[in-house]
Amino acid sequence: MKEWQKGIREVIPYTPGEQPRFDKMIKLNTNENPYPPSPKVGEALRNIDVDKQRLYPDFAGTELIEALSKVYDVPKECIFFGIGSDDVLSMAFLTFFNTGKPILFPDITYSFYDVWAGLYKIPFKALPLDEDFRLVKEDYYSEKNPNGGVVIANPNAPTSIAESADFIEDIIKHNQDSVVIVDEAYVDFGGESVLPLIKKYDNLLVVRTFSKSRSMAGMRIGYAFGNAELIKALNDVKYSFNSYTLNMTAIATGAASALDEEYFEKTCRKIIATREEYKEKLKKLGFYVLDSKTNFLFASPRGAKFDSNRAEETRKLFEALKKENIFVRYFNKPRINEFLRITIGTPEQMETFIKFIENYINV
Amino acid sequence: MKEWQKGIREVIPYTPGEQPRFDKMIKLNTNENPYPPSPKVGEALRNIDVDKQRLYPDFAGTELIEALSKVYDVPKECIFFGIGSDDVLSMAFLTFFNTGKPILFPDITYSFYDVWAGLYKIPFKALPLDEDFRLVKEDYYSEKNPNGGVVIANPNAPTSIAESADFIEDIIKHNQDSVVIVDEAYVDFGGESVLPLIKKYDNLLVVRTFSKSRSMAGMRIGYAFGNAELIKALNDVKYSFNSYTLNMTAIATGAASALDEEYFEKTCRKIIATREEYKEKLKKLGFYVLDSKTNFLFASPRGAKFDSNRAEETRKLFEALKKENIFVRYFNKPRINEFLRITIGTPEQMETFIKFIENYINV
Numbered sequence: 001m002k003e004w005q006k007g008i009r010e011v012i013p014y015t016p017g018e019q020p021r022f023d024k025m026i027k028l029n030t031n032e033n034p035y036p037p038s039p040k041v042g043e044a045l046r047n048i049d050v051d052k053q054r055l056y057p058d059f060a061g062t063e064l065i066e067a068l069s070k071v072y073d074v075p076k077e078c079i080f081f082g083i084g085s086d087d088v089l090s091m092a093f094l095t096f097f098n099t100g101k102p103i104l105f106p107d108i109t110y111s112f113y114d115v116w117a118g119l120y121k122i123p124f125k126a127l128p129l130d131e132d133f134r135l136v137k138e139d140y141y142s143e144k145n146p147n148g149g150v151v152i153a154n155p156n157a158p159t160s161i162a163e164s165a166d167f168i169e170d171i172i173k174h175n176q177d178s179v180v181i182v183d184e185a186y187v188d189f190g191g192e193s194v195l196p197l198i199k200k201y202d203n204l205l206v207v208r209t210f211s212k213s214r215s216m217a218g219m220r221i222g223y224a225f226g227n228a229e230l231i232k233a234l235n236d237v238k239y240s241f242n243s244y245t246l247n248m249t250a251i252a253t254g255a256a257s258a259l260d261e262e263y264f265e266k267t268c269r270k271i272i273a274t275r276e277e278y279k280e281k282l283k284k285l286g287f288y289v290l291d292s293k294t295n296f297l298f299a300s301p302r303g304a305k306f307d308s309n310r311a312e313e314t315r316k317l318f319e320a321l322k323k324e325n326i327f328v329r330y331f332n333k334p335r336i337n338e339f340l341r342i343t344i345g346t347p348e349q350m351e352t353f354i355k356f357i358e359n360y361i362n363v
Numbered sequence: 364m365k366e367w368q369k370g371i372r373e374v375i376p377y378t379p380g381e382q383p384r385f386d387k388m389i390k391l392n393t394n395e396n397p398y399p400p401s402p403k404v405g406e407a408l409r410n411i412d413v414d415k416q417r418l419y420p421d422f423a424g425t426e427l428i429e430a431l432s433k434v435y436d437v438p439k440e441c442i443f444f445g446i447g448s449d450d451v452l453s454m455a456f457l458t459f460f461n462t463g464k465p466i467l468f469p470d471i472t473y474s475f476y477d478v479w480a481g482l483y484k485i486p487f488k489a490l491p492l493d494e495d496f497r498l499v500k501e502d503y504y505s506e507k508n509p510n511g512g513v514v515i516a517n518p519n520a521p522t523s524i525a526e527s528a529d530f531i532e533d534i535i536k537h538n539q540d541s542v543v544i545v546d547e548a549y550v551d552f553g554g555e556s557v558l559p560l561i562k563k564y565d566n567l568l569v570v571r572t573f574s575k576s577r578s579m580a581g582m583r584i585g586y587a588f589g590n591a592e593l594i595k596a597l598n599d600v601k602y603s604f605n606s607y608t609l610n611m612t613a614i615a616t617g618a619a620s621a622l623d624e625e626y627f628e629k630t631c632r633k634i635i636a637t638r639e640e641y642k643e644k645l646k647k648l649g650f651y652v653l654d655s656k657t658n659f660l661f662a663s664p665r666g667a668k669f670d671s672n673r674a675e676e677t678r679k680l681f682e683a684l685k686k687e688n689i690f691v692r693y694f695n696k697p698r699i700n701e702f703l704r705i706t707i708g709t710p711e712q713m714e715t716f717i718k719f720i721e722n723y724i725n726v
Contacts, residue, residue, distance in 0.1 A: 004539070007460060008596045045413060053581035054581065055580055096370050176366070176367070219612070247610065250612075
């Protein structure tokens with residue numbers, strides 16, 4: 001080893017979900033939206049004054065902030081944005097979790113929480129979900145687990161399960177001394193948002209993304225709501241090392257998407273309808289399917305073919321799907337290695353998927 | 364103070380250069396390019412398949428990497444990219460400077476170096492430039508200043524001065540045990556690049572940006588060249604906490620810009636010609652002007668009006684310019700508070716600027 005190599009930061013590189021790119025594949029593996037973004041997004045992109053690219057973007061993202069403020073009825077100073085919700089969440093970890101006390105999140109949840117904790121040297125406790133993959137809310141009470149912060153994805157991923165706003169509020173109520181982050185990446189598909197609670201709890205940060213419900217994963221836009229003081233703290237940290245983040249096109253197209261509420265609601269409704277339909281179909285084929293409020297299903301195959309060694313047989317099904325160019329997600333991790341995570345595609349894609357499953361089971 | 368507020372990270376928020384936005388101003392304060400980006404950039408933007416925004420961007424940025432590889436004749440595995448060179452530099456600090464030994468950079472240089480060092484808790488030594496604002500290369504020899512890394516902006520900012528490639532190589536030669544970052548944000552305006560040296564020194568990282576010479580500040584694209592092992596280390600760290608950075612439009616337009624070499628060279632030549640012309644004009648008006656190899660001039664007013672209290676009189680000139688909607692940059696910092704940093708605009712803008720100066724001096 002050369003001397004300079006000793007200074008390299010040691011990391012466990014994350015393996016992103018496969019991003020195969022060829023025609024005729026059915027891509028149900030990274031929770032992307034099967035429908036295009038609002039037509040207003042294309043319009044906004046075509047209307048961009050390319051010559052203005054020579055200038056730095058508006059670092060305050062005024063156009064985007066104003067659109068979000070209008071649509072969600074939240075004051076502008078209560079809105080933060082970043083390059084995808086990953087950037088927003090990472091910035092929130094860096095900004096708020098500096099007490100030295102452990103932060104709390106579930107053992108099964110979005111896989112980056114422990115990564116950011118590691119990156120910023122924040123101690124954490126991963127609290128087990130119960131046997132039905134539900135949060136045990138008392139575990140999060142600060143009197144039971146004194147903490148430096150709480151992070152909850154609601155609906156949760158990859159389980160797809162949502163808890164009620166009352167349930168989440170109870171956790172917030174029991175954590176008034178640390179910042180509580182509620183990651184609502186999937187909330188638009190039927191979850192109950194705690195957004196109204198930011199007026200009541202000044203330590204609540206609600207994080208959202210354009211990547212799922214707004215069909216804009218390719219543009220990398222995330223945002224967050226919280227009381228003005230939380231947002232100021234986030235911006236202070238952000239500006240302290242990088243003032244310019246979202247580029248011109250992201251600001252303009254993000255604003256256009258936010259303002260097209262009709263298209264947004266229509267798309268979400270379509271995905272919810274498809275989800276419910278194929279949840280029933282999977283159940284009829286004997287699958288154990290969690291009650292999803294997201295744009296994906298978390299489903300475990302059951303029956304003769306699977307019951308002897310369910311983890312191994314599930315993995316085989318995953319591989320068999322892949323051979324047919326149907327990509328879903330399989331997590332080779334304790335407790336969830338008997339499940340497939342299936343993003344909701346178009347009805348046509350889902351029909352091809354379910355037909356394959358039918359055949360696979362019956363052969 | 365509430366309990367949760369005690370967990371907030373303490374920072375000194377950075378104040379970005381003013382971004383006034385109104386018509387008829389002359390904006391020479393943030394080193395933006397006065398010319399629009401290549402027409403190919405507009406084309407690329409118009410050709411984007413908006414529907415594909417529903418998918419995550421290509422996290423490897425293949426299109427952009429291939430374009431840079433072709434244009435700069437560097438293997439693809441030797442190229443890294445990020446959201447502006449700020450993101451690239453910050454990631455390099457995080458990746459390479461983990462020995463606990465101080466890193467070295469000049470006392471007068473890009474103002475974010477000490478900020479990132481602070482953010483990542485990297486000790487540093489800021490070594491004084493000499494009286495003529497030149498690097499004292501022996502100060503950077505590892506035998507004189509044992510270090511965990513070296514960061515040099517060449518040409519330097521805000522001084523505008525470039526050192527030769529041989530001069531920089533001598534510093535690299537004396538630092539084979541730590542990573543040496545050469546920040547070439549301004550190199551396209553007449554500096555000598557050390558890019559060819561990445562084959563010779565496996566610890567050399569050369570950082571560039573699309574914000575200045577490629578007129579694409581609004582798109583936030585930075586990149587770096589180094590041996591494949593350095594680049595792999597950067598990507599490992601990047602992927603370990605955020606796999607998706609540049610959005611679709613940045614990848615596509617960046618590639619288009621890189622491939623239009625003719626337009627790029629023409630624009631750089633125009634800016635260099637304007638710079639030389641107005642450097643002479645400022646000198647004729649008695650200014651002390653450093654020898655710029657960048658798209659800005661670092662100039663100190665001299666003469667009866669200024670000589671009694673040059674720092675104060677320079678600041679007054681800065682304010683007087685601002686009143687006329689001519690924005691330049693003034694740094695209220697020791698050693699450089701007698702200078703203005705003037706971005707090179709179009710000849711028309713520079714003419715308005717110089718006419719104002721003439722009048723100001725002679726009144």
